[in-house]
Amino acid sequence: MSEIKKIKNLKEFSTSADRFEGANLLCPGCAHSIIVREVLNATNDDLILAASTGCLEVCTAVYPYTSWDASWIHIGFENGSTAVAGAEAMYKALKKKGRLKQPDRVPKFVAFGGDGATYDIGFQWISGCFERGHNMMYVCLDNEVYANTGGQRSSSTPIGSSATTSPAGSTSYGEKKMKKDMMAIMAAHGAPYVAQVAPNKWKDMVAKIQKGFAAEGPVYINAMSACTTEWKFAPEDTIAISDLATDSLVFPLYEIIDGTKLNITYRPKNIVPVRDYLGAQGRFKHLFTKQYEHILDQWQKNVDDKWTYLQRREEASV
Amino acid sequence: MEKKGWDGFEIGAMLRSFDGAARDIATTLPENRPYSQSNLFKASVADWRIEKPLFNKDYCIDCQFCWIYCPDMSIIARDKKMVGIDFDHCKGCGICVEVCPTNPKSLLMFPEQKDEEQALAGWPKKEKNAKAEEPKED
Amino acid sequence: MADTMELLDIEVWDGNMAASQALRQVQVDVVAAYPITPSTPIVENYANFEANGYVDGEFVMVESEHAAMSGCIGAAAAGGRVATATSSQGFALMVETLYSASGMRLPIILNVVNRALGAPLNVNGDHSDMYLGRDSGWIQFDAYCPQNAYDLNFIAFKVAEDHDIRLPAMVHQDGFMTSHTAQGVATLTDEAAYNFVGEFKPMNDMLDLDHPVTHGVQTEEDWHFEHKARQQHALMTAVIPKIEEAFDAFEKLTGRRYNLVEAYDMEDADVAVICMGTSVETAREVAEEMRAQGIKAGVVGIRVFRPWPLEQLAAVLKNVKAIAALDRSSPHGTVGTLFNEIAGTLYNSETKAVLTNYIYGLGGRDLTKAHLVSIYGDLKANMDAGKPTTPLQQYIGLRGPKLSFF
Numbered sequence: 001m002s003e004i005k006k007i008k009n010l011k012e013f014s015t016s017a018d019r020f021e022g023a024n025l026l027c028p029g030c031a032h033s034i035i036v037r038e039v040l041n042a043t044n045d046d047l048i049l050a051a052s053t054g055c056l057e058v059c060t061a062v063y064p065y066t067s068w069d070a071s072w073i074h075i076g077f078e079n080g081s082t083a084v085a086g087a088e089a090m091y092k093a094l095k096k097k098g099r100l101k102q103p104d105r106v107p108k109f110v111a112f113g114g115d116g117a118t119y120d121i122g123f124q125w126i127s128g129c130f131e132r133g134h135n136m137m138y139v140c141l142d143n144e145v146y147a148n149t150g151g152q153r154s155s156s157t158p159i160g161s162s163a164t165t166s167p168a169g170s171t172s173y174g175e176k177k178m179k180k181d182m183m184a185i186m187a188a189h190g191a192p193y194v195a196q197v198a199p200n201k202w203k204d205m206v207a208k209i210q211k212g213f214a215a216e217g218p219v220y221i222n223a224m225s226a227c228t229t230e231w232k233f234a235p236e237d238t239i240a241i242s243d244l245a246t247d248s249l250v251f252p253l254y255e256i257i258d259g260t261k262l263n264i265t266y267r268p269k270n271i272v273p274v275r276d277y278l279g280a281q282g283r284f285k286h287l288f289t290k291q292y293e294h295i296l297d298q299w300q301k302n303v304d305d306k307w308t309y310l311q312r313r314e315e316a317s318v
Numbered sequence: 319m320e321k322k323g324w325d326g327f328e329i330g331a332m333l334r335s336f337d338g339a340a341r342d343i344a345t346t347l348p349e350n351r352p353y354s355q356s357n358l359f360k361a362s363v364a365d366w367r368i369e370k371p372l373f374n375k376d377y378c379i380d381c382q383f384c385w386i387y388c389p390d391m392s393i394i395a396r397d398k399k400m401v402g403i404d405f406d407h408c409k410g411c412g413i414c415v416e417v418c419p420t421n422p423k424s425l426l427m428f429p430e431q432k433d434e435e436q437a438l439a440g441w442p443k444k445e446k447n448a449k450a451e452e453p454k455e456d
Numbered sequence: 457m458a459d460t461m462e463l464l465d466i467e468v469w470d471g472n473m474a475a476s477q478a479l480r481q482v483q484v485d486v487v488a489a490y491p492i493t494p495s496t497p498i499v500e501n502y503a504n505f506e507a508n509g510y511v512d513g514e515f516v517m518v519e520s521e522h523a524a525m526s527g528c529i530g531a532a533a534a535g536g537r538v539a540t541a542t543s544s545q546g547f548a549l550m551v552e553t554l555y556s557a558s559g560m561r562l563p564i565i566l567n568v569v570n571r572a573l574g575a576p577l578n579v580n581g582d583h584s585d586m587y588l589g590r591d592s593g594w595i596q597f598d599a600y601c602p603q604n605a606y607d608l609n610f611i612a613f614k615v616a617e618d619h620d621i622r623l624p625a626m627v628h629q630d631g632f633m634t635s636h637t638a639q640g641v642a643t644l645t646d647e648a649a650y651n652f653v654g655e656f657k658p659m660n661d662m663l664d665l666d667h668p669v670t671h672g673v674q675t676e677e678d679w680h681f682e683h684k685a686r687q688q689h690a691l692m693t694a695v696i697p698k699i700e701e702a703f704d705a706f707e708k709l710t711g712r713r714y715n716l717v718e719a720y721d722m723e724d725a726d727v728a729v730i731c732m733g734t735s736v737e738t739a740r741e742v743a744e745e746m747r748a749q750g751i752k753a754g755v756v757g758i759r760v761f762r763p764w765p766l767e768q769l770a771a772v773l774k775n776v777k778a779i780a781a782l783d784r785s786s787p788h789g790t791v792g793t794l795f796n797e798i799a800g801t802l803y804n805s806e807t808k809a810v811l812t813n814y815i816y817g818l819g820g821r822d823l824t825k826a827h828l829v830s831i832y833g834d835l836k837a838n839m840d841a842g843k844p845t846t847p848l849q850q851y852i853g854l855r856g857p858k859l860s861f862f
Contacts (some may be wrong), residue, residue: 014382014395022390022407023361029411033389044344046665066333066670067358071662074672079526086530089514093485128519236412324685330561333670
C-alpha cells in the first residue's frame with residue numbers, strides 16, 4: 001500500500017500542488033471545487049477520476065479545455081461510478097497480466113457525482129459497484145438539487161426547499177419530503193467506509209478521505225456542497241453557510257465503518273438553531289411566513305431526532 | 319484556442335493535460351508543469367470579476383484559510399506562506415476575504431479597477447474593540 | 457497465465473459457444489456483462505472458462521446492460537482489450553452508452569445475439585436490436601451460422617483495435633437459430649487465434665499515469681459537428697479497407713473467405729433476394745431450386761451492415777432485374793431498412809432493377825422455403841413486367857388477411 005500523505009495542519013497542507021485547475025466554469029463561490037480540492041490533495045498517489053454528468057462535469061471539460069491534471073472520464077449522467085469501476089477492473093487485469101506501464105504505482109480510483117447522479121439516476125450503478133466491491137471511492141457532491149439544469153428537485157432536496165419542480169406557492173411550501181438517507185443505504189451495502197463530510201470542516205474531511213483511500217473496497221463519501229446559485233446566498237458566504245449547516249446539525253458529520261460502527265466526528269460546541277441555517281438561504285425564504293412556519297418546527301424536530309438517532313447508534317456501537 | 323477543422327484534432331475528443339510525459343504531478347508546482355494548451359491552467363476567467371481581492375501581507379499570519387477555501391486555486395501558497403493571488407483564475411467570489419481571521423483582514427474586496435498601491439495605502443486599521451478571531455483549524 | 461484449451465479441429469458448438477471461445481482465445485482483459493436471453497450462454501460459458509483457469513482477465517458481472525457497457529467503456533478507456541454480449545431489451549438499455557463508446561473511439565467488441573424488441577415481449581430472434589444499433593457509430597458484422605460467429609469475432613477485434621480505426625464493433629448472430637443451434641465449427645488453436653488478433657496496443661490510455669488524458673468532454677455547436685464528422689470519416693474511409701485486409705489475412709490463415717457483401721449465384725442472376733442472418737442459408741437453397749426451374753436466381757447476404765458497403769453492393773447488383781429486400785424487423789411507419797439502404801445504393805446507378813420489400817420472421821417466426829419460393833415467383837413476375845406487380849411492402853408468414861403497404 002502506498003504511503004499516507006502527512007497533513008498535520010493547514011500550513012503543511014498548503015504545500016500541496018493542486019491537480020484540479022482554475023478557469024473552469026463553476027460559479028464563483030461553488031463548493032464543488034473546494035470539495036474536489038480537498039479530496040485530490042488528500043493524497044499524492046496517482047489518480048484515475050470519473051464524473052457523472054452534472055455541474056462538475058460540464059464546467060471542467062468543455063472542449064478544447066480540461067481542468068484535470070489526472071486521467072478523467074465522463075460517460076453519462078448515471079454511470080460515473082461504473083466508468084471508474086471499469087477502469088479499476090482493467091487495472092487489476094493488466095496488473096495480473098504484467099502489462100501495467102508503471103507497475104510500481106498504485107492509482108486511486110475516484111468517481112464524483114452530484115446528488116441527482118447519486119441519489120436518483122445513478123443509484124443502481126453505484127449500488128452495483130458497491131455490491132461488487134470495486135476498490136474505488138465515490139464522492140457525492142450533495143447540493144440537494146439538480147443545479148446544472150437550473151434547480152429541479154432531486155431525492156436529496158429537503159423539505160420546504162423551493163425548487164423549480166417543487167416550487168413554493170400559495171398552496172405549497174415546496175418540497176414535501178426529507179431527503180433520502182444515502183449514508184444508511186450505502187452503509188447497508190457493507191462498504192468498509194462511509195462518511196459524511198463538509199468542506200468547511202477541512203481537517204475532518206481530509207482525515208476521512210485519507211481513511212477512505214486506505215480502505216480496501218468501495219468507499220462512499222457524502223459531501224455537503226453549498227450551492228450559491230440554487231440555495232440562493234451570496235458567493236462569499238459559502239463557508240459561512242456551510243458552518244451553519246454543520247453547527248445546526250442539519251449536516252451531521254459522521255462515519256460508518258464496515259457497515260455497522262458509527263462514529264460522530266464533529267460535535268458543535270454551540271448548536272445553532274436550524275432556523276438560522278434556513279433563514280440564510282433564499283430557497284427557504286417562504287418558510288418564514290405565518291402560512292408555512294410550522295415547517296420550521298418540523299425541520300428542527302427532524303434534525304433533533306436524527307441527532308438523537310446518530311448518538312444512540314454511536315453509543316450502541318453496532 | 320484556434321477552432322480547428324474536423325481533421326485537426328485527436329480522435330474521440332480526447333484531451334491531454336500536459337505536453338509529453340508529466341511525472342510526479344502531485345508534488346510538482348504549477349510553474350514547473352508542462353501544461354498543454356488544452357489545460358485550463360492556461361485560460362483566464364479574469365473578466366468574470368466585478369470585484370477583486372487584494373492582499374496585504376503586513377497583517378497575514380499565513381493561516382492558509384484562504385488557500386483551503388478558495389474554489390479557484392487562486393491563492394498562491396509557497397513554502398507554507400501566502401504569497402499572492404492568481405488573477406487569471408480568481409472569479410472574485412470573496413470567500414478568501416470572508417474566511418480571513420486577522421484584524422484588520424489581510425484580504426479585502428475592491429472594485430476590479432482599483433489601484434493596488436492606493437488600496438494598500440488606505441487599508442483599514444485594526445478595530446480596537448473587535449479581537450481577531452482565533453484561527454482554529456477544523 | 458491462463459491455461460491453454462486443447463480443441464478438436466472441428467468442435468460441435470452453437471453460436472454462443474463459438475463466440476465465448478473466441479473471447480477466451482483473444483484473451484480479453486475485461487469482460488463486463490449482464491445475462492439476457494438468448495446471449496446468456498456466452499457469458500455463462502465465459503464464466504466457466506474463468507472458473508476453470510482458462511481466463512486471466514477480469515470478468516465483472518454487473519447489474520444491468522447499461523452498466524455492462526459503462527464498465528466496458530471505463531475499462532477500454534483505461535487501456536485494454538474489452539468485450540461483452542447482449543440481446544434485445546438489454547441492447548436497448550445499452551443504447552445511450554453505445555454512442556459514448558463510438559464517440560470516444562473505444563474499440564469494444566459486443567456480441568449481439570439478435571432478438572425481437574417488446575412489447576409484446578419475445579425472446580426469439582429477429583433483427584430489431586441490430587437495426588436499433590445502426591446509427592450508433594459501431595461497425596456491425598453479421599454471422600449466418602456458428603462458424604461465422606466464431607470467425608467474425610477475431611476479425612472484429614483485429615479491425616476495431618487497429619490505431620487507424622479505434623471504433624467499437626458488434627458481431628451479430630440470430631437468436632436461437634444460430635445461438636442455440638449446434639453445428640460443426642472449424643477451430644483455431646489458442647495460439648493461432650491470439651496471434652491473428654495480436655497483442656492489444658493501448659492508445660490514449662487512462663492508466664498511462666505519466667500522460668493524463670481527459671475522456672468524454674462536452675462539445676457544443678462550435679465543436680460537436682467536427683467531432684462527429686471525424687468519426688464518420690474514419691467509419692467511411694478507413695474501416696472497409698481494414699476489414700478487407702482482415703478478411704484476406706483470415707482466409708490465408710484458415711481458408712475461409714469472407715466478403716463485405718456475400719454473393720451467391722449472382723454472376724448471371726436476374727432476380728435476387730437480399731437478407732441477413734440465418735435466412736441467407738435458407739435463401740441459398742431455394743435459389744438453387746429456382747435455377748433448376750429455369751429462373752436465374754441469386755442471393756445476397758450483407759456481411760458488414762455498418763459501414764454500409766454501398767459500392768460493393770452496387771457492383772454485385774449491377775445486372776439484376778428484380779430484387780427483394782427481406783427485413784426481419786418491423787419498420788414501424790416506413791419501408792424496411794434493407795429496402796431503404798438498397799434503394800439508396802442503386803438510385804444513382806445504372807441498375808434499374810425493380811425493388812420490393814418483404815417483412816418476415818418477426819419474433820422468431822420461421823422463414824420457410826415455401827415463403828422464398830413465392831418471393832422468387834414475385835420477382836420473376838416483376839422482372840417480366842419491368843415494374844412492381846405487388847405492393848412495395850408485403851408481410852410474409854403472417855396469419856390473417858394479406859398485409860401490404862405502398
